[in-house]
Amino acid sequence: MQKNTERMNIVITGHVDHGKSTLVGRLLADTLSLPEGKLQDVRDSCKKNGRVFEYAFLLDALADEQKQGITIDSARIFFKSAQREYIIIDAPGHIEFLRNMLSGASRALAAVLVIDALEGVAENSRRHGLLLSLLGISQVVVAVNKLDALGYDENVFRRIKNEYEEYLETLNVKQVTFVPVSAREGKNITTMADETPWYDGKTLLGVLDSFQNQPSNEDLFFAMPLQDVYRFSDDNDERRIYAGTIVSGQVKTGDAVKFLPSNKEAHIKGVEVWNAPPKTSARAVEAAGFTLEEDLYLKHGEVMVKSDENAPVSAASKIRANLIWLGENPFVFGKSYTLKLGSAKVEASLAAIERFLGENENYNELRRNDCGSVVLNLSRPIALTSFYDNASLGRFVIVDGYDAAGGGIVLEAVSDENKNADLNADFEEELFALLKKYFPHRFAE
Secondary structure, rough: OOOOOOOEEEEEEEEOOOOHHHHHHHHHHEEEEEEEHHHEEEHHHHHHOOOOOOHHHHHHHHHHHHOOOOOOOEEEEEOOOOOOOOEEEEOOHHHHHHHHHOOOHHHOOEEEEEOOOOOOHHHHHHHHHHHHHHHOOOEEEEEOOOOOHOOOOOHHHHHHHHHHHHHHOOOOEEEEEEEEEEEEOOOOOOOOOOOOOOOOOOOOHHHHOOOOOOOHHOOOOOOOEEHHHHHHHHHOOOEEEEEEEEEOOEOOOOOOEEEEOOOOEEEEEEEEEEOOOOOOOOOOOOOEEEEEEOOOOOOOOOOEEOOOOOOOOOEEEEEEEEEEEOOOOOOOOOOOOOEEEEOOOEEEEEEEEEEEEEEOOOEEEEEEOOOEEEEEEEEEEEEEEOOOOHHHHHHHHHHHHOOEEEEEEEEEEEOOOHHHHHHHHHHHHHHHHHHHOOOHHHHHH
């Protein structure tokens, strides 16, 4: 097998006892991704102790070897196909999934969701589907497992597929593939099974290989959250250096740029470097500094874009978002929080809970480990995008006091037409009152 140079992060989840660990173990074994001799060692150990071998035991055996320096742990598991290497971000349960959201799982580009054909769509299956939606994961393969126990019944597979597909559509998770599998028997995992002649799709691994990896951020529109503006006064150096980390796209000297939300415009005069050869351009993931032809007075939190790109960056003071709450204190109405997005920091408050996921359904607040689709009011406009347009400008953290208590993704900016209408009405009433006061003869009956 040729050396893989491409990696893709995937998250795997499923209700307890639906066969997730067995599926992961089978993937490791069938793709020859286990340490040499490990599979036989586990088989021999099971035989010695009078236990029936299960592929799920492979994960336990690998966990026991964590301290020996192997490259597998309980959070990240590696396997490979002929196309690329995969990093599985394990999601062993509802609460663990939430705790990992802001680190590992939020980086996943695809997901495997396991459903037991015997039990069907469980409540946790729906929970996990909503969690994937909250994380912005749209590439999903649903493995309908344990079909061997039902004689590979096509009707059972179709029933589960139709039921769960309909549910995922309500979450705007549309790129979903369903594969009938038996993880224990290795059917439709890496090779097609004779037992399912009615299935004409790909194997589970084939579906994963068909998913798109994250495109290079250099190919996206240019955007750089402004971290700060520096000025050096030594040796009569009057330059203003506008600095930040480019999150997508590329820019060069001479380009016309615009800062949002202030809408101030300028042209790139130079790309500043420190103790390095001069440059005329900069691109995604570079920490960069720029001088401008025009002097602009800006504060950190602005986002620099190219004037001619029509980037999907907007200034918004009200957003609709998917949010996961991890704070000790609940996320409540009537309280001010701090929202951090890119280099911007703004006060935010809860305006509405439109969809709720939690142990006790409660549309009055979000408690620890609850999730929901919410509307947030911001104290002033900030520049942002939908998560799906640019993850760096569409992912945020909410701070409660000194606690990073929640995180989420921006779905869209919300136009507050009613609020504007109310403000206009108030202004018209005040104006009418002033005119009547100072020009009473104009309003005489």
